[in-house]
Amino acid sequence: MSDSGLLIVVSGPSGAGKGTICDALRQRFPNIHYSISMTTRNPRPGEVNGTNYYFTTNEHFEELLTQDAFLEHAKVYDHYYGTPKKYVYQMLQEGKHIMLEIDIQGAMQVKEKYPQCVLIYIVPPSKAVLEARLRGRHTDSDEVIAGRLAKASAELEWISKYDYLIINDDLNTAIEDAAAVLQAEEKKADRLTHRIAVLKEQYK
């Protein structure tokens, strides 16, 4: 038996550095595991069912929806995407951490279904910095960049729903901050029921 792992939810605008920070966290905390999403879109060449995604049909996905089987889900264009509860809860119960990189809508769904989750919002220090990063990627058109910037501004209203705010000015500092959040959350007394029971035994 062990205490539950952490369900870590990371959000932030495109260009905030979420992916790089999450990769660094995974390196530092080997106990972080991936969750596998379920989707109704077709596999792309090389994608493996049960590794990249669980691929399924619309009918099956909608049946699972009626069973409240997802921590969060969304319909993007004509396809469903969702995080099945079952696998995530099983991992958490085994004491493993699960990290989800999802948007605000998804994060709010997770918070409702699993209030003990740890919500982290990552954001560059200013619109100018975010714009420079998006332009530096040379992947988005001016229109797409303008849309992302407007979205980033609007989404700041949601920060207060998150537990932690990490302003990614310097990447290494942001990684240290995010790592400190996980290390601290691992020490939260209200999560450590099992550990405290063991401690009491050691003091008998």
Place this chain on the structure above:
Amino acid sequence: MSDSGLLIVVSGPSGAGKGTICDALRQRFPNIHYSISMTTRNPRPGEVNGTNYYFTTNEHFEELLTQDAFLEHAKVYDHYYGTPKKYVYQMLQEGKHIMLEIDIQGAMQVKEKYPQCVLIYIVPPSKAVLEARLRGRHTDSDEVIAGRLAKASAELEWISKYDYLIINDDLNTAIEDAAAVLQAEEKKADRLTHRIAVLKEQYK
């Protein structure tokens, strides 16, 4: 203007390593300031009023008590000891952190008066380890050590009232854990009202 500092409360049995850990935190976080307690006992040789303690009379202390002027207080033998709110709140408002090393009774008083405080409990991994540490200090009699061990066991019941539990098995790990707690708490979104307002300006 800045966001409030953290009011950090550290408790744990005598021999837990609180002093060493708090000293290490103060070195690492120059923003941590001492609070100065008020007492009715007489100054010892070399103690300076306003530096080591605020020394005052019984009458004055009791008058302050009626004004709810203390974050926490206790009467030990015939003398009062207390943490005046005024100085602490002023420092916090200036964005400075205040760290208090106090017992459980004091910590619970602080939590009631200032619920945003960060409560950290530090404890050795077992009674045997605690006993070895107490014996290693060569300062306490067998009776005193027995009393401290019994108290440490009984006080484990209070851990659930604390925010964080740090098991001081290896001192360096415990220091890293405590430092992570402070670093994470500095990123709590609900404390960063001012920082978030600045951020929103940067995204206009």
